[in-house]
Amino acid sequence: LSTMVVPGSQHKLYHPPEGLQKDAHVPDFNCYLELYKKSIEEPDVFWKEVASDFYWKKPPTGQILQYNFDVTKGNIYVKCMEGATTNMCYNVLDRNVKDKNLGERVAFYWEGNSPDHREAITYGQLLGQVCRCSNTLKQMGVRKGDRVAIYLPMIPELVYTMLACTRIGAVHSIVFAGFSAESLCERIMDSQCSILVTADGVYRGEKLINLKQIADEALEKCRENIPVETLSTPCRVPCPDELRLPVVFPVVQTPWDAACDVCWEEVMGQVSEQCEPEWLDAEDPLFILYTSGSTGKPKGVLHTVAGYLLYTSLTFKYVFDHQPDDVYWCTADIGWITGHSYITYGPLANGATSVLFEGIPVHPHVGRFWEVIEKYRVTKFYTAPTAIRLLMKYGLDPVQKYDLSSLRILGTVGEPINPEAWHWYHEVIGQKRCPVVDTFWQTETGGHVLTPLPAATPLKPGSAVSYHHIYTVYTVFRGRVKGRVKEPRSGMLFTYFKKFPGFYVTGDGCRRDKDGYYWIAGRIDDMINVSGHLLSTAEVEASLTDHGAVAEAAVVSRPHTVKGECLYCFVTLKDCREFNRTLVDELKRQGKIMRRVLRQIARNEKDLGDLSTMADPKVVEVLFNHRCETA
Numbered sequence: 001l002s003t004m005v006v007p008g009s010q011h012k013l014y015h016p017p018e019g020l021q022k023d024a025h026v027p028d029f030n031c032y033l034e035l036y037k038k039s040i041e042e043p044d045v046f047w048k049e050v051a052s053d054f055y056w057k058k059p060p061t062g063q064i065l066q067y068n069f070d071v072t073k074g075n076i077y078v079k080c081m082e083g084a085t086t087n088m089c090y091n092v093l094d095r096n097v098k099d100k101n102l103g104e105r106v107a108f109y110w111e112g113n114s115p116d117h118r119e120a121i122t123y124g125q126l127l128g129q130v131c132r133c134s135n136t137l138k139q140m141g142v143r144k145g146d147r148v149a150i151y152l153p154m155i156p157e158l159v160y161t162m163l164a165c166t167r168i169g170a171v172h173s174i175v176f177a178g179f180s181a182e183s184l185c186e187r188i189m190d191s192q193c194s195i196l197v198t199a200d201g202v203y204r205g206e207k208l209i210n211l212k213q214i215a216d217e218a219l220e221k222c223r224e225n226i227p228v229e230t231l232s233t234p235c236r237v238p239c240p241d242e243l244r245l246p247v248v249f250p251v252v253q254t255p256w257d258a259a260c261d262v263c264w265e266e267v268m269g270q271v272s273e274q275c276e277p278e279w280l281d282a283e284d285p286l287f288i289l290y291t292s293g294s295t296g297k298p299k300g301v302l303h304t305v306a307g308y309l310l311y312t313s314l315t316f317k318y319v320f321d322h323q324p325d326d327v328y329w330c331t332a333d334i335g336w337i338t339g340h341s342y343i344t345y346g347p348l349a350n351g352a353t354s355v356l357f358e359g360i361p362v363h364p365h366v367g368r369f370w371e372v373i374e375k376y377r378v379t380k381f382y383t384a385p386t387a388i389r390l391l392m393k394y395g396l397d398p399v400q401k402y403d404l405s406s407l408r409i410l411g412t413v414g415e416p417i418n419p420e421a422w423h424w425y426h427e428v429i430g431q432k433r434c435p436v437v438d439t440f441w442q443t444e445t446g447g448h449v450l451t452p453l454p455a456a457t458p459l460k461p462g463s464a465v466s467y468h469h470i471y472t473v474y475t476v477f478r479g480r481v482k483g484r485v486k487e488p489r490s491g492m493l494f495t496y497f498k499k500f501p502g503f504y505v506t507g508d509g510c511r512r513d514k515d516g517y518y519w520i521a522g523r524i525d526d527m528i529n530v531s532g533h534l535l536s537t538a539e540v541e542a543s544l545t546d547h548g549a550v551a552e553a554a555v556v557s558r559p560h561t562v563k564g565e566c567l568y569c570f571v572t573l574k575d576c577r578e579f580n581r582t583l584v585d586e587l588k589r590q591g592k593i594m595r596r597v598l599r600q601i602a603r604n605e606k607d608l609g610d611l612s613t614m615a616d617p618k619v620v621e622v623l624f625n626h627r628c629e630t631a
């Protein structure tokens with residue numbers, strides 16, 4: 001939104017390692033530019049090539065990509081492969097097993113919460129389990145277009161169920177298995193799900209979570225809330241009275257209601273391992289996933305079959321430079337979009353071998369991530385800056401116990417990565433050998449929007465992303481889905497496009513430096529207005545984490561009678577640092593000094609006073625040298 005010139009000399013560039021460039025899909029920057037140009041100038045040719053990798057029962061009837069992003073020219077819409085029919089599950093499983101002969105290849109190494117629990121699942125086995133689950137869902141009355149709520153931990157059954165839905169044309173709505181009964185109920189009600197798939201319980205670290213009990217509470221609430229009219233609706237929108245629960249894994253004793261609860265193991269054993277896929281229209285709904293909306297009510301984002309398949313498979317292949325011998329690991333939970341796109345769909349569409357991890361990074365010890373990397377010889381590793389900052393706190397010892405030499409590419413997602421965390425990740429984990437792909441995107445976009453490509457883009461640490469974006473955003477999003485509405489709710493779409501006709505607005509602020517690198521500053525709707533001064537929470541957080549004692553910081557606003565709002569800062573200190581009054585004063589000064597100094601630079605006031613608490617006082621000189629005089 002605003003462009004600020006950051007002198008290139010201030011940033012050391014990290015060039016792609018030559019070894020990686022040799023066999024890469026996009027081996028250098030020129031090659032990337034060619035691809036980029038093609039995607040912009042000849043989108044149909046570009047996407048036709050991507051689509052030719054996949055199976056289409058019927059080919060598209062018109063142009064591959066049709067859209068209008070300009071509110072002044074009519075309704076906003078996005079259509080991909082219009083007229084074609086296909087099936088997601090067929091493309092990510094049958095195609096690999098039958099056409100590519102990958103039946104014996106491991107799709108997932110499942111690693112449990114406890115390091116003793118593991119399982120390897122091949123593409124052939126995965127197809128069999130998914131077909132069984134598809135038949136089970138069908139037997140329970142689920143039909144094309146019906147919504148299925150999934151409230152499962154990171155166990156293989158989660159993948160079986162989501163793919164089973166896509167096989168029979170049902171729309172999955174996965175609710176992160178850490179959410180409360182209220183949140184689960186709200187989501188079930190919003191998308192009018194007919195079935196809820198859950199587990200009796202799960203251990204997250206040492207903590208037991210009684211999922212079935214929470215699910216029961218959620219369903220009770222749903223039944224209370226459902227308006228009478230809906231109960232008597234004669235259409236095929238199944239009413240919540242029919243909600244049933246297949247339950248997996250006997251972790252804990254759970255209350256059982258034989259009238260509506262169905263046991264996973266019993267039913268799965270009774271059905272066939274064969275199931276014909278349902279052929280869907282390219283623009284049929286694939287899944288709904290809720291994300292937080294600025295109004296405070298969760299917002300249902302709906303992705304459709306063809307666009308999502310093409311986009312997640314393409315970005316996975318290029319951004320992680322997928323190679324057949326890779327073992328890829330994304331540590332996200334499938335309950336979030338990162339897990340949907342880059343644990344399930346993108347990797348499977350590429351025939352990749354992935355780690356599916358149920359655990360947490362600090363159980364049973366703080367070196368668990370590094371242990372898992374060594375155990376499976378992980379080559380591509382994708383995690384969140386939060387996890388990196390958490391693990392940084394424990395120093396080098398837990399890392400150095402393990403052999404991380406298999407790693408080739410590292411990735412981050414979800415929030416801006418601060419340079420300190422970037423350097424630690426690059427040097428300690430990647431041993432200076434692995435590019436860090438910092439991927440910026442959103443639930444709404446379904447896949448990466450701004451990202452470096454590992455063999456093609458020189459990196460700037462802490463620049464959230466770099467260079468031109470990959471051509472993107474054509475999946476369909478909309479809010480509440482009732483019945484089998486097929487057209488996107490243009491009202492919902494409108495909000496993303498109204499600010500700048502012709503453009504999708506992500507809601508994030510960023511600056512672009514003179515080299516074209518983008519630096520994401522955080523949500524523009526996460527601004528805090530203190531005494532009429534707008535502050536970005538991310539900006540204050542960055543200032544706090546610049547202090548040597550702080551590992552992580554989160555800033556929110558609190559109503560203030562005089563100032564309107566004031567900052568409320570949560571900080572996690574690095575090990576061995578003590579929280580006391582002096583530190584609080586230092587942290588307050590930290591924020592103030594930076595703002596004061598920036599203001600003085602803007603006004604060309606050279607007498608800056610004490611800069612000793614700044615992380616890097618030399619920056620001030622550089623900024624002065626590049627001051628711009630324009631009004």
Ligand code: WTA
Pocket residue numbers: 291336337338412413414415416417438439440441442443444464506507508520522523
């Ligand atoms: C933020 C997660 C900086 C951003 C995939 C975005 C990021 C929101 C990055 C979407 C990144 C995501 N650098 N910020 N690399 N990746 N974000 O829908 O504010 O859960 O708008 O999707 O996360 O969050 P969501």
